[in-house]
Amino acid sequence: MSESKTTKFVTAGRDKKWTNGVVNPPVQRASTVVFDTVAEKHHATVNRANKTLFYGRRGTNTHFAFQDAMTEIEGGVGCALYPCGTAAISNAILAFIETGDHILMVDTCYEPTRDFCDSIMKKMGVETTYYDPMIGQGIKDLIQPNTKILFLESPGSITMEVQDVPGMAKIAHEHDVIVMLDNTWGLASTFLHLSMVSTSRFKQRLNTSSVTRM
Numbered sequence: 001m002s003e004s005k006t007t008k009f010v011t012a013g014r015d016k017k018w019t020n021g022v023v024n025p026p027v028q029r030a031s032t033v034v035f036d037t038v039a040e041k042h043h044a045t046v047n048r049a050n051k052t053l054f055y056g057r058r059g060t061n062t063h064f065a066f067q068d069a070m071t072e073i074e075g076g077v078g079c080a081l082y083p084c085g086t087a088a089i090s091n092a093i094l095a096f097i098e099t100g101d102h103i104l105m106v107d108t109c110y111e112p113t114r115d116f117c118d119s120i121m122k123k124m125g126v127e128t129t130y131y132d133p134m135i136g137q138g139i140k141d142l143i144q145p146n147t148k149i150l151f152l153e154s155p156g157s158i159t160m161e162v163q164d165v166p167g168m169a170k171i172a173h174e175h176d177v178i179v180m181l182d183n184t185w186g187l188a189s190t191f192l193h194l195s196m197v198s199t200s201r202f203k204q205r206l207n208t209s210s211v212t213r214m
């Protein structure tokens, strides 16, 4: 039986492997993890990027439960956590960008996103073009041969423009451009951006390109 959206808000991330049988995941704070055998330690090392307790900075069961909850609620294939939104945005961009690439950045982006593009990206030899958030299908004319990322923020900071996410993402996908979306001002309950996409290839791209949520 499939769960309704509202039920999912209550049940998401509550797998017993994280909760140990209580209702909510306990808050686990740690750096060093103790293993009984070298084999267990080896297993944790190999699986440290796959929700296995290895070292606190790589995540605890509390983080793993939260990652599961976000993935389930937003309908993604995975979730990476960062200590703040600016870290999520800059790491998502850095994961894909190379010197000589071009970013299409929405003009209503969060100020630290603009700072990151105007300072660190510029220093790395990455060009940024700021576009009108309401450009819609007109984004096609701004795509260059070296455009690597189309970055959206919807609703946009301060002025709250709502972008044509499916339309613009479709065009980007046709040009092999990665789509990233800062979804801070959206709501998981109403703006299920990952469900707005039509092809699995596109879905993967939007998904791997981190979405930030406060």
Ligand SMILES: Cc1ncc(COP(=O)(O)O)c(C=O)c1O
Pocket (backbone or CB within 6 Å): 083, 084, 085, 086, 087, 109, 110, 153, 157, 182, 184, 185, 212, 214
């Ligand atoms: C649009 C937007 N994106 C991202 C963030 C996250 O920023 P921070 O680095 O402060 O967590 C914020 C915070 O206000 C925001 O408004």
